[in-house]
Amino acid sequence: MKIAIFGLGYVGCTAAGCIASQGHTVVGIDVSEAKVATINAGKTPVREPGLDDLIATAHADGRLWAVRDIGRELDDCDIAIVCVGTPSGVDGAHNMSYIAQVTRNIAEAIDPARDRPLTVAYRSTMRPGSTDQIILPIFRSKLGDRTQDLVELVYNPEFLREATAIKDYFEPPKIVLGTIDGQPSQMMEKLHDGIDAPVFHVGIREAEITKFVDNTWHAVKVAFANEIGRVCQNLDISASQVHEIFVSDTKLNISPYYTRPGGAFGGSCLPKDVRALQHIAADIGANTHLVDSLIRTNEAHKHHQFLQVTEGLEPGAKVLLVGLAFKKDTDDLRESPAVDLVRKLLDAGYAVDVYDPALKPEHLVGQNLGYAFAFLPTIETLLVDRQAAEEGTYDRVVATNRLVDELGIDRSNVMDVSTIS
Numbered sequence: 001m002k003i004a005i006f007g008l009g010y011v012g013c014t015a016a017g018c019i020a021s022q023g024h025t026v027v028g029i030d031v032s033e034a035k036v037a038t039i040n041a042g043k044t045p046v047r048e049p050g051l052d053d054l055i056a057t058a059h060a061d062g063r064l065w066a067v068r069d070i071g072r073e074l075d076d077c078d079i080a081i082v083c084v085g086t087p088s089g090v091d092g093a094h095n096m097s098y099i100a101q102v103t104r105n106i107a108e109a110i111d112p113a114r115d116r117p118l119t120v121a122y123r124s125t126m127r128p129g130s131t132d133q134i135i136l137p138i139f140r141s142k143l144g145d146r147t148q149d150l151v152e153l154v155y156n157p158e159f160l161r162e163a164t165a166i167k168d169y170f171e172p173p174k175i176v177l178g179t180i181d182g183q184p185s186q187m188m189e190k191l192h193d194g195i196d197a198p199v200f201h202v203g204i205r206e207a208e209i210t211k212f213v214d215n216t217w218h219a220v221k222v223a224f225a226n227e228i229g230r231v232c233q234n235l236d237i238s239a240s241q242v243h244e245i246f247v248s249d250t251k252l253n254i255s256p257y258y259t260r261p262g263g264a265f266g267g268s269c270l271p272k273d274v275r276a277l278q279h280i281a282a283d284i285g286a287n288t289h290l291v292d293s294l295i296r297t298n299e300a301h302k303h304h305q306f307l308q309v310t311e312g313l314e315p316g317a318k319v320l321l322v323g324l325a326f327k328k329d330t331d332d333l334r335e336s337p338a339v340d341l342v343r344k345l346l347d348a349g350y351a352v353d354v355y356d357p358a359l360k361p362e363h364l365v366g367q368n369l370g371y372a373f374a375f376l377p378t379i380e381t382l383l384v385d386r387q388a389a390e391e392g393t394y395d396r397v398v399a400t401n402r403l404v405d406e407l408g409i410d411r412s413n414v415m416d417v418s419t420i421s
Contacts, residue, residue, distance in 0.1 A: 001078040001190065002027070006102050008035045008066065009366060010165070010268070010332065011123060011158055012083035013046050017054030018169040019191070020064045027073050028066035034365055039066035045365055047331040047358055050166045070109040079119045079187050080106055081156075085367055086124045092275035094126055096134060103135050107142035110150055119187040121154040125215075125273055127280060128208040131155055132180070154178065154185050155207040159214070162267070163329035175199045178207020212280075215273040216291060221257070222265040223294050226301045229261025229420035233308075240421040261420035263400060264301045264337040267326040268367075271295065271335045302337055305417045306344045309398050315349045320389060322407065323400035324356040331359045333372045338400045341417070342382065343375060354382045355389040356403065 001024050005012050008030040016039075020026045028039050038045040042059035044052050058064035067073065074080060084102050086094040099122070110118060122131065131153055140147050155178040160168045175197050177188050182203040192199070200207075225243070232239035239261050246253055247260075265271065274294050281288040309319070326336035333339055345352050361380050364372050372379055384392070390408050397409060399416040 001025070001187075002076055003191070004029060004070075004073055004077045004080040006030070006080065006082045006106070007084035007098075007124075008032070008039060008045060009083065009085060010046050010048065010162060011160060012081075013039075013044050013055070014048060014051060014160055014165040014169060015081060015083060015123070015158070016064060017044070017051050017058065018166060020058030021054050022194070024063070024191075026058065026064045027077075028064070029068070029070060029073070030066065031068060032365060033068060036066040036068050039064065045363075047329075047363070048165050049163060049329055054166070070105055072109075072111075074106065074109045074118060075111050075114075077118060079121060079191060082106075082120065082122045082124060083158075084124055086126050086272075087367060088272040088275050092279040094272070094276050096126060096130065099124055099126060099130070100134060100138065103138045104142070107139050107151075110143065112143070112146065112150065114150055117148075117150055117152040119152045119154060119185060121156045121185075121188060123156055123158045125157070125211045125269070125276075126208060127276065128205040128212075130208060131178075131204045136180075152185060152187070153180055153204070154188050155204050156188060157207060157211045161327075162332055163327055170195060172197045176202065176207050176210050178202050178204040180204055182206075211269075212273055212277050215269050216277050216294075219265050219270045219274050219294050219298075220290065222270075223297045223301070225261045226264065226420070227297060230301070230304055232261070233420060238421070240419070262418045264298045264305070264340075266335045266337045268332060268334045271298075302340050303344075305337075306341060306348075309341065309396065309415055309417065310345070310348065310350070313350065313395055316351060317395035318351040318353070318393065319345055320384075320392060320394040320397045321345075321352060321354045321400065322356070322389070322397060322404040324354050324359055324383075328401040328403055329358060331356075331363065332368055333359075333364070333376075334368055335371070339372075339375050341398070341400075346378075352382060353384045353389070353392060353394070354379075355384055355386065355407070357386065359383065 003019055003024050003026050005016050006029045008028045016026045016028050030036055035045040042056045044055045082102055084098040089095045139151050143150050157176050159172050175192055177185055179185055184201045229239045232242055278292055321342055324338045325332055342352055397414045399414055401418050404414055
């Protein structure tokens with residue numbers, strides 16, 4: 001099949017590499033000239049283990065390329081997958097402007113002489129009802145009475161974790177395929193052929209809310225664990241032993257994932273989806289007190305960790321932060337708790353160095369680039385290489401992930417904020 005992918009960020013690039021590796025032809029479409037040029041050079045514009053090899057192979061075989069304008073690329077396409085961003089708006093709701101614009105572009109590019117519908121699958125997280133209240137009306141405004149003959153709309157949420165995205169693509173926990181009538185999509189079933197996972201054929205709104213439920217639950221688990229961890233620390237109780245007892249109960253407590261007391265939640269999914277669910281609940285008059293408290297308790301935890309890190313430090317003390325991205329083996333800085341910690345340290349007058357080998361400011365693109373320089377405009381002057389990190393003299397070393405294990409430094413001077421023991 002020929003697949004068009006709109007949006008070459010983390011989700012879109014991973015999808016492009018994985019789908020092309022299955023033998024399909026893939027064209028990536030993005031407004032960023034830098035991303036398009038990088039793909040057409042056989043490289044990935046985002047850092048993800050294993051993705052460079054997939055994209056290089058697919059490009060060399062002529063199965064993957066990228067363009068900025070659709071042109072006639074959709075004429076022989078079987079599926080168009082939309083992976084553009086839906087960042088948080090001022091009120092917490094998702095900003096749907098990118099979705100709306102891409103939908104208009106697709107509708108205008110569809111050949112009215114097509115003899116079969118183009119399957120248009122959305123993977124961007126968006127409010128339930130977005131497909132039938134925003135996307136479908138845009139297609140109808142352009143295609144009129146022939147919309148149903150020319151377009152099959154699908155919502156297909158992704159469950160990719162950065163740094164393990166390729167494995168997650170081929171071994172997902174589930175496959176959710178939402179359609180307007182709730183019936184299976186033949187094209188989407190063909191796209192997922194060979195992937196062993198439970199498949200759910202559901203209505204479009206059931207599919208749309210899936211990521212809200214999943215990501216808000218993950219956020220609940222992180223916030224709950226950290227609240228218990230703070231209580232334990234302040235009462236001189238071993239949080240690690242309490243955690244060990246809690247996760248031993250796999251019958252009632254479900255799973256140990258996301259329950260270990262440690263760093264605040266961050267990244268491109270959890271914060272914005274929690275805000276959006278808050279907005280939805282308020283909009284419909286629901287009472288979701290725990291959800292309403294999640295962002296506040298997460299910010300409280302960030303400040304708690306700042307106080308822990310700076311306890312006993314004199315003003316002007318030198319601090320090394322090991323790991324700035326929100327997760328090891330990624331360069332994604334969006335809403336990374338480590339970025340907030342560095343900003344707080346700098347505002348308080350501490351001298352800060354940052355070691356993160358996956359992070360190259362000149363490689364940052366899109367929203368990741370904007371976030372990095374908006375919150376840490378001096379990021380390029382903060383980064384140090386491995387030799388400087390190992391040989392430097394620091395009053396405190398702060399570890400945000402397992403990167404510190406790679407450094408030859410005195411462990412007695414390390415404070416690990418990725419766990420509460």
